[in-house]
Amino acid sequence: VIARWFEKDRPIDSLPVDDRGLQYGDGLFETIAIRNGRLRLWPLHAERLRIGCERLDLEIPPDSTLRNYLEKAIGSVGGVSTGIIKLMVTRGSGPRGYRFAVGSPTRILLGLFEPTVYPEKYWIQGVRVRICAVRVAAQTALAGVKSLNRLEQVLARNEWRDDTCAEGLMLDADDNVTCGTMSNVFFVADSGLVTPPITTAGVCGVMRRHILAVLEQSDISASVEPVPIDIVQNFSEMFLCNSQIGLWPVRHCGTASLVAPGPVTRRVMEYLRESGIEECKS
Amino acid sequence: VIARWFEKDRPIDSLPVDDRGLQYGDGLFETIAIRNGRLRLWPLHAERLRIGCERLDLEIPPDSTLRNYLEKAIGSVGGVSTGIIKLMVTRGSGPRGYRFAVGSPTRILLGLFEPTVYPEKYWIQGVRVRICAVRVAAQTALAGVKSLNRLEQVLARNEWRDDTCAEGLMLDADDNVTCGTMSNVFFVADSGLVTPPITTAGVCGVMRRHILAVLEQSDISASVEPVPIDIVQNFSEMFLCNSQIGLWPVRHCGTASLVAPGPVTRRVMEYLRESGIEECKS
Numbered sequence: 001v002i003a004r005w006f007e008k009d010r011p012i013d014s015l016p017v018d019d020r021g022l023q024y025g026d027g028l029f030e031t032i033a034i035r036n037g038r039l040r041l042w043p044l045h046a047e048r049l050r051i052g053c054e055r056l057d058l059e060i061p062p063d064s065t066l067r068n069y070l071e072k073a074i075g076s077v078g079g080v081s082t083g084i085i086k087l088m089v090t091r092g093s094g095p096r097g098y099r100f101a102v103g104s105p106t107r108i109l110l111g112l113f114e115p116t117v118y119p120e121k122y123w124i125q126g127v128r129v130r131i132c133a134v135r136v137a138a139q140t141a142l143a144g145v146k147s148l149n150r151l152e153q154v155l156a157r158n159e160w161r162d163d164t165c166a167e168g169l170m171l172d173a174d175d176n177v178t179c180g181t182m183s184n185v186f187f188v189a190d191s192g193l194v195t196p197p198i199t200t201a202g203v204c205g206v207m208r209r210h211i212l213a214v215l216e217q218s219d220i221s222a223s224v225e226p227v228p229i230d231i232v233q234n235f236s237e238m239f240l241c242n243s244q245i246g247l248w249p250v251r252h253c254g255t256a257s258l259v260a261p262g263p264v265t266r267r268v269m270e271y272l273r274e275s276g277i278e279e280c281k282s
Numbered sequence: 283v284i285a286r287w288f289e290k291d292r293p294i295d296s297l298p299v300d301d302r303g304l305q306y307g308d309g310l311f312e313t314i315a316i317r318n319g320r321l322r323l324w325p326l327h328a329e330r331l332r333i334g335c336e337r338l339d340l341e342i343p344p345d346s347t348l349r350n351y352l353e354k355a356i357g358s359v360g361g362v363s364t365g366i367i368k369l370m371v372t373r374g375s376g377p378r379g380y381r382f383a384v385g386s387p388t389r390i391l392l393g394l395f396e397p398t399v400y401p402e403k404y405w406i407q408g409v410r411v412r413i414c415a416v417r418v419a420a421q422t423a424l425a426g427v428k429s430l431n432r433l434e435q436v437l438a439r440n441e442w443r444d445d446t447c448a449e450g451l452m453l454d455a456d457d458n459v460t461c462g463t464m465s466n467v468f469f470v471a472d473s474g475l476v477t478p479p480i481t482t483a484g485v486c487g488v489m490r491r492h493i494l495a496v497l498e499q500s501d502i503s504a505s506v507e508p509v510p511i512d513i514v515q516n517f518s519e520m521f522l523c524n525s526q527i528g529l530w531p532v533r534h535c536g537t538a539s540l541v542a543p544g545p546v547t548r549r550v551m552e553y554l555r556e557s558g559i560e561e562c563k564s
Binding site for chain 1: 391431
């Protein structure tokens with residue numbers, strides 16, 4: 001897999017070692033799907049990025065400038081039909097120490113990647129999910145933000161090495177399901193869909209938001225509610241989502257078995273496909 | 283302030299942009315004081331680094347090799363009498379995604395810095411400390427480790443901009459004092475010294491460990507116990523410590539006033555000075 005990197009619109013291989021993104025994880029990122037040569041769900045990515053930058057006190061150029069950098073990067077390799085572009089914003093180079101200069105120039109990095117290839121059965125038959133031992137920590141100052149502090153996810157994702165599990169669920173300290181290591185999660189209850197809140201931990205996923213927006217225009221209701229792990233066995237269906245995969249039905253979650261894809265999940269997949277999330281062919 | 287960087291023993295200015303230290307904060311570091319041309323408290327730094335690398339599944343060379351890199355870096359600039367050397371270990375370059383290859387080669391970075399200059403009165407008259415709004419999150423998987431995920435500290439340290447406060451105290455979600463943004467903390471109770479545990483959050487500071495070891499050989503007792511913020515006003519003395527400053531007495535903590543340096547703190551400073559922590563002249 002060949003990756004190409006850019007700082008703004010300039011190709012790079014390296015960055016200054018005093019970048020605060022490296023030194024302290026002082027920054028954040030977006031992982032945007034390129035489909036049919038276009039940035040998928042860009043407005044949602046741009047919005048999350050802007051909210052995250054406000055919370056971390058990072059200055060960024062207007063969305064149109066960022067979009068221009070992204071499109072120049074894609075164009076510089078002769079265009080990309082299907083791929084991934086990672087947009088990183090760091091607090092740039094700075095002196096040693098946690099304190100930063102107000103308004104210090106941020107660094108904007110872009111990485112262009114081949115799409116990750118997953119087995120087609122992940123969408124058609126559903127996936128197996130395990131419960132990670134590493135918990136997500138409650139931190140309201142960072143909850144929702146896709147920051148560069150991702151060690152929890154790194155540790156959780158490396159709890160298993162075989163490919164029988166596609167993803168791991170992360171719980172909070174109170175045994176509530178929060179998210180997957182790289183995804184958000186939805187459950188199907190009698191009353192409709194349920195997804196855990198992202199107010200104390202977890203990343204506020206773009207595909208989660210897209211699904212909630214799509215469902216608002218549909219006959220399927222969805223609510224944001226805490227989901228204790230011990231009630232997961234009561235749900236009939238479950239699925240994961242992120243910006244790259246769209247939606248994966250879940251067939252096995254820990255020791256629980258679910259219908260995958262179940263009737264509600266099938267309908268969500270159909271709505272998503274209609275909204276342009278082309279992976280969702282059930 | 284001129285910083286010089288090295289990868290192992292090779293001078294560098296930059297590093298590959300795909301380094302996982304940047305991408306995910308996937309790594310850790312030590313900040314070692316150089317005093318009289320020597321690495322101060324190296325055995326404690328080496329021990330913490332090794333424990334951290336085991337917990338993060340990072341492979342590192344033997345301590346003697348690391349020490350050799352550090353001494354070569356110091357020697358390459360004609361020697362350093364007083365300064366700071368930062369030793370970083372990242373999981374090196376890797377593909378996109380949280381998963382890493384087992385045994386993937388780590389990257390060893392060294393940064394050589396001028397010492398940070400603080401007012402002499404910080405040691406002689408004590409400092410003012412504020413209570414930060416940002417809390418430390420409870421995360422047993424990372425507690426104690428000086429990882430590259432330092433956004434909590436960055437946000438906490440930037441809650442204030444004036445120099446009247448030298449440091450900010452960070453509480454956990456249960457209102458217990460955990461640490462400063464860049465220091466550990468001790469209190470003087472009738473029964474002896476008390477310092478908060480580092481089992482759910484915080485960095486297990488090298489100077490904290492050194493102080494605990496020095497006191498074990500002394501007539502001053504010390505214990506590791508939770509310290510709820512609302513009992514801080516009951517303590518007669520308080521001090522901060524880290525590898526660079528040694529020890530700072532605290533004169534004001536939030537709205538509480540303390541004797542600084544009080545009689546017990548004076549004795550601790552004397553023991554520390556005798557143990558080679560030269561900043562501790564009261």
